[in-house]
Amino acid sequence: MRKLYILLLFTFTWQLNAQQSDFKTISFKKADNIAALLEGKELNNLPLLAHNLTYKLDTDVERFRAIYYWVCHNIKNDYYLMVKNDRMRRKLKNDITQLNTWNKTFKKEVFNKLSKERKTLCTGYAFLIKELAMHAGLECEIVNGYGNTSNSFKNLKMPNHSWNVIKLNGKWYLCDATWSSGFIDESYQFKFNYNDAFFLMEPQQFGKNHKPLNSKWFLYDIQETR
Amino acid sequence: MQTKTYTIMKTQAITQKNIFKTLGLFSLFMILTLTSNTVTAQTERTVKGVVSDEIGPLERATIVLKGTNIGVDTDEKGAFTFPQKLKENDKLVVIQLGYKDKEVTIGPDTTFVEVKLTDYDIVIVGSLMIGNNNTVAKDPNN
Numbered sequence: 001m002r003k004l005y006i007l008l009l010f011t012f013t014w015q016l017n018a019q020q021s022d023f024k025t026i027s028f029k030k031a032d033n034i035a036a037l038l039e040g041k042e043l044n045n046l047p048l049l050a051h052n053l054t055y056k057l058d059t060d061v062e063r064f065r066a067i068y069y070w071v072c073h074n075i076k077n078d079y080y081l082m083v084k085n086d087r088m089r090r091k092l093k094n095d096i097t098q099l100n101t102w103n104k105t106f107k108k109e110v111f112n113k114l115s116k117e118r119k120t121l122c123t124g125y126a127f128l129i130k131e132l133a134m135h136a137g138l139e140c141e142i143v144n145g146y147g148n149t150s151n152s153f154k155n156l157k158m159p160n161h162s163w164n165v166i167k168l169n170g171k172w173y174l175c176d177a178t179w180s181s182g183f184i185d186e187s188y189q190f191k192f193n194y195n196d197a198f199f200l201m202e203p204q205q206f207g208k209n210h211k212p213l214n215s216k217w218f219l220y221d222i223q224e225t226r
Numbered sequence: 227m228q229t230k231t232y233t234i235m236k237t238q239a240i241t242q243k244n245i246f247k248t249l250g251l252f253s254l255f256m257i258l259t260l261t262s263n264t265v266t267a268q269t270e271r272t273v274k275g276v277v278s279d280e281i282g283p284l285e286r287a288t289i290v291l292k293g294t295n296i297g298v299d300t301d302e303k304g305a306f307t308f309p310q311k312l313k314e315n316d317k318l319v320v321i322q323l324g325y326k327d328k329e330v331t332i333g334p335d336t337t338f339v340e341v342k343l344t345d346y347d348i349v350i351v352g353s354l355m356i357g358n359n360n361t362v363a364k365d366p367n368n
Binding site: 043046105116121142160 | 279286321322345
């Protein structure tokens with residue numbers, strides 16, 4: 001009975017800390033190198049890109065790593081696109097019909113820009129990660145919610161951020177390609193600056209600045225810690 | 227005894243005759259179907275088309291002949307001319323970022339295809355990282 005209890009406890013804590021360290025025996029060097037070799041590839045054939053990124057890799061986590069690494073090193077964050085959408089969504093937030101119309105037109109602009117200039121905002125990153133993962137046979141979802149770099153969500157009235165959850169070895173993990181890719185400098189220019197911390201980040205740490213609309217994507221029991 | 231043998235021989239003769247008849251009909255049928263198939267399959271032609279969504283034409287959509295690397299992109303009016311002549315039952319796959327893939331089968335006399343793509347049901351939101359993103363990971367209160 002005691003053994004069982006310990007085993008249960010162990011399983012529970014293991015579940016709680018779904019993160020990069022689950023894969024510490026796996027080196028991401030090969031995946032990162034493959035992604036680096038494919039730098040600058042076009043986005044007009046995603047199944048082919050997903051294949052080229054993953055076919056030489058043996059594990060799902062490495063396959064996903066190659067996809068994540070490629071997206072974070074090849075897709076730029078577009079500040080003006082972000083501002084434009086943010087302004088419009090605030091303006092129309094009480095008018096569902098107009099908001100939907102805006103979303104439809106803007107969506108087209110976003111995907112056009114992504115495909116032509118490889119520039120986007122967070123939904124574009126999350127979409128690309130999901131699509132490439134899907135083509136590589138991995139289960140991945142887009143999560144919408146509130147993202148805040150100042151650890152306070154109270155000023156955010158509307159969802160402003162998208163990120164991903166990825167299922168690896170039957171377990172969900174969190175990642176944020178937008179924030180991993182780089183940052184906007186003082187002159188509003190995007191600078192690539194890969195940050196590995198947001199790749200399969202420990203859920204409680206991730207939850208400090210990511211609040212999903214659907215609380216199941218916190219991936220930890222929020223009652224327990226808040 | 228004699229009558230019996232005679233009957234058997236007669237039956238054999240009839241069966242043989244029937245086999246030849248069936249075989250003859252069958253081969254005639256085969257020849258006909260095979261030749262007609264070859265005739266239709268040989269009519270290769272240039273296929274043009276236009277790709278759009280519910281708002282309007284789609285630029286830079288990719289059209290690939292299924293199972294090959296042969297493909298073409300649409301121009302700013304959503305139009306394309308496929309670089310290789312196509313025949314009946316060839317399949318074209320239309321791919322565009324942000325839209326669901328669509329497969330089009332070439333019919334017996336298709337020369338023009340109109341493809342309408344459906345987009346994904348996603349809401350575009352955006353937030354950004356101002357300042358160095360490394361500091362955020364280390365200190366979320368920053």
